[in-house]
Amino acid sequence: MTVLGKTELSSLLSTFMTRVAGPGVLSALDRLSGGANMESWAFDWDAGDSPRAYVLRRAPSADYMEGRPYAHVDEAALVIAAHDAGVKAPEVIGVLGDQDGMGTGYIMRRIIGEVNPAKILAAPPPSLLSDLGRELARIHAVPADRIPAAIPALDIAAELAEYKQRFLDYGGDRPIIALAIKWCEDNLPEPAASVLVHGDYRMGNIMVDENGLAGVLDWELSHLGDPHDDLAYGCMTVWRFGQLDRPAFGVGALEEYFAAYRQAGGAAVDPQRFHFWLIFRTLWWALGCLQMGEAWRSGADATVERVVIGRRTAEQELDLLMLLEGEAPEAERNRALPSSPAAPPKPNGEPATQEIVQAVRDWLRDTIKPGTSGHAKFEVAVAMNALGIVMRDLDANVSAEDKAQTDAILTGAVTLADSGVLAQLRRSALDKCAVDSPKYAALACARNLWGK
Structure with a gap:
C-alpha cells in the first residue's frame, strides 16, 4: 500500500507534473472532503505563465481497486473518450504508473464550479434541467469504438441474480429488500439497445456554475447498458436531497428532463422501463449500504464512514416501499398502521x-x-x-430483520395483497428510518401519507 504523507505526495506529484506539463511549482495541495477509499487532491501548478488548477484522483494501492470492474487506466481512457465526444467530462492530462510511487490514478484539469447538492438545489441555474438531459444524451452517444474494451456490459438478469445472492450472504432477513428483489424478478424487462451508461449520473457528481452544468464527474461505475438506467438513477429519492416535489434530480419535472434528452438526440423514454430502473437502482443502493457494514467487519475499510453508510439501508427500504406499495390492493393501502413497539x-x-x-x-x-x-x-x-x-x-425498540417473512416473500408465499403485510412493513420502515436517518426528507413525507 502506498501510504503517503502530504509532504511526500507533494514531492512525487511535482515530479510527475514536471514530466507531463513541464517545469513548474506545485502549491495549494489539499485533500477534498469525502472519499474514504478513493482520494481526490486539489492543487495548482504554475509553469511560469499563471497557475492552473488540477485534481489528482488516486487510490493508495491496487488493493483498493479490488472488486472494481476496471482499472484507473481504463477509467481515464473512458473520461478522455467522453471529453473528446463533447461531453463536459474533465480533461485528463496524465495517468499514474508504478514508477510514479503514488498508487493508481490519474490527473485532470480542475473544473471550477459548485458540486454541493444543497447549494445547487437551493437556487439551480434556469438551464440546469435541460443541461442534464442534453449531457446525458451526449454520454449515450459516445461512439462504441472509443469506449475501452474493459468497460463491461450489464446483463440485467445476471445482475439481479447477483444482488439476490449478496442479499442472502448478508443474512437475507430484510423483508422490504426481499419484496424489491421479487418484484424485479417478476418484472424484468427485455434487453435494450446498449449505450454507454455513466452509472452514477446524479447530484453530487455534477458541477454547476452560473451558466448551468459545468462538468460531469466520477466515471468509475460506467458500463454498457440500457439508457433508462442513467435516466432513472439521478431521479432516485436519495439523490434528490430533500427536493421531493421535483422528481427530476431535485431540479424540476420529468417531462422537461425527458424532452431535453430527446431534443439532444436521446431515444424516447419508456415509462415502465423508467419505473423498473428506479426500483432496481434503489435496491442496488440498499444492498450497497449493507455492503458497507460487511466491508467494515472484514477489515477492508475500517473507517467510521462505512458503518454510518451501512445504517442508511433504512432510507432505501422506505423508498422501496413507497415505490412498490401501489402493487397492494386499495384496502391494504388504506389500512391503519399498527403501533410502534414500546420504548x-x-x-x-x-x-x-x-x-x-x-x-x-x-x-x-x-x-x-x-x-x-x-x-x-x-x-x-x-x-x-x-x-x-x-x-x-x-x-428505541426497533428491528428491521424478519427471516421467516423474508423467506416467504422471496418464494411468493407472502405478498402485499395479504392482510396487514403492507401496514406492518410501513411501521417497520418508519421506525427504523427514524433511528438511522431521522432527517431523511422522505421520512416526513411517508409519515404524512401513512400516518404516524
Whole structure:
C-alpha cells in the first residue's frame, strides 16, 4: 500500500507534473472532503505563465481497486473518450504508473464550479434541467469504438441474480429488500439497445456554475447498458436531497428532463422501463449500504464512514416501499398502521450507556469539531452522526430483520395483497428510518401519507 504523507505526495506529484506539463511549482495541495477509499487532491501548478488548477484522483494501492470492474487506466481512457465526444467530462492530462510511487490514478484539469447538492438545489441555474438531459444524451452517444474494451456490459438478469445472492450472504432477513428483489424478478424487462451508461449520473457528481452544468464527474461505475438506467438513477429519492416535489434530480419535472434528452438526440423514454430502473437502482443502493457494514467487519475499510453508510439501508427500504406499495390492493393501502413497539424505560441513577454516548458526542461537537477543517472536519461530523444513531438505537425498540417473512416473500408465499403485510412493513420502515436517518426528507413525507 502506498501510504503517503502530504509532504511526500507533494514531492512525487511535482515530479510527475514536471514530466507531463513541464517545469513548474506545485502549491495549494489539499485533500477534498469525502472519499474514504478513493482520494481526490486539489492543487495548482504554475509553469511560469499563471497557475492552473488540477485534481489528482488516486487510490493508495491496487488493493483498493479490488472488486472494481476496471482499472484507473481504463477509467481515464473512458473520461478522455467522453471529453473528446463533447461531453463536459474533465480533461485528463496524465495517468499514474508504478514508477510514479503514488498508487493508481490519474490527473485532470480542475473544473471550477459548485458540486454541493444543497447549494445547487437551493437556487439551480434556469438551464440546469435541460443541461442534464442534453449531457446525458451526449454520454449515450459516445461512439462504441472509443469506449475501452474493459468497460463491461450489464446483463440485467445476471445482475439481479447477483444482488439476490449478496442479499442472502448478508443474512437475507430484510423483508422490504426481499419484496424489491421479487418484484424485479417478476418484472424484468427485455434487453435494450446498449449505450454507454455513466452509472452514477446524479447530484453530487455534477458541477454547476452560473451558466448551468459545468462538468460531469466520477466515471468509475460506467458500463454498457440500457439508457433508462442513467435516466432513472439521478431521479432516485436519495439523490434528490430533500427536493421531493421535483422528481427530476431535485431540479424540476420529468417531462422537461425527458424532452431535453430527446431534443439532444436521446431515444424516447419508456415509462415502465423508467419505473423498473428506479426500483432496481434503489435496491442496488440498499444492498450497497449493507455492503458497507460487511466491508467494515472484514477489515477492508475500517473507517467510521462505512458503518454510518451501512445504517442508511433504512432510507432505501422506505423508498422501496413507497415505490412498490401501489402493487397492494386499495384496502391494504388504506389500512391503519399498527403501533410502534414500546420504548425502553428512561434511565435514572448512574449514567446510562446512551447518556455516556451523548456526552462523547457533545464533546466532539463543542470541543473537537470547531478546531478542525477539510477532511478532518468531515470525519468528526461522521463520528458524531454514528454516535447519534447509537443514542437513538438505545432509546428505541426497533428491528428491521424478519427471516421467516423474508423467506416467504422471496418464494411468493407472502405478498402485499395479504392482510396487514403492507401496514406492518410501513411501521417497520418508519421506525427504523427514524433511528438511522431521522432527517431523511422522505421520512416526513411517508409519515404524512401513512400516518404516524
